[in-house]
Amino acid sequence: MAHSTTRAGRGTGPFDRVSRREQGYNMRQVDQFLDRARQYYDGWDPSLPPVTSHDVRTVSFDPARGGYDPRAVDSALDRLEDAFAQRERDELIAQEGEEAWxxxxxxxxxxxxxxxxxxxxxxxxxxxxxxxxxxxxxxxxxxxxxxxxxxxxxxxxxxxxxxxxxxxxxxxxxxxxxxxxxxxxxxxxxxxxxxx
Missing domain, CATH: 1.20.1480 (hypothetical protein mp506/mpn330, domain 1)
Structure with a gap:
């Protein structure tokens, strides 16, 4: 289904949004998940629960009128999943060797x-x-x-x-x-x- 999008306003978020009449992704949930993933990936807070490529692949967000454009968010999540998968592979190789991977x-x-x-x-x-x-x-x-x-x-x-x-x-x-x-x-x- 085609979505009409509006450019997210200054300071309102990193993604385009669907029109007010359409359902997009809940912006607060998307922002919270991406912030948690970024903090874990960057190692800002080691007490945070881990975020894995599986978590990124399976995360879901509630629908919300005028929310983030799902296509834009899904595309960003795909790139994030790839980054986490690559890091998990590198960590496994560093800890257990390439043969284990x-x-x-x-x-x-x-x-x-x-x-x-x-x-x-x-x-x-x-x-x-x-x-x-x-x-x-x-x-x-x-x-x-x-x-x-x-x-x-x-x-x-x-x-x-x-x-x-x-x-x-x-x-x-x-x-x-x-x-x-x-x-x-x-x-x-x-x-x-x-x-x-």
Missing amino acids: LTRIGRLSSVLRARLHRAPGDRFRRPSHRNASSYNVQDVDALCGELLNYFEQDQPLSVDVVRRAVFREAKGSEGYEENQVDAFLERVVELMATIE
């Missing part, structure tokens, strides 16, 4: 590739409830094909393609269970952000 990504890659090698149409569970929302099987399998080419044929694929993947809706067992597909793609993003 390679072992970790090798294990994750093996698990992900095993699912990708399943037959099209059988890669994920089907919802048990007849009217449950599900993802179009062909759409999901098409992305799985691209991922297989990325992991095994060194075909280029941006992590943002996976982050922004949208699938047509299906009903019940006509499609794949949404939660299982989402959890799988979250792990794919985790791996891609670490190795890119």
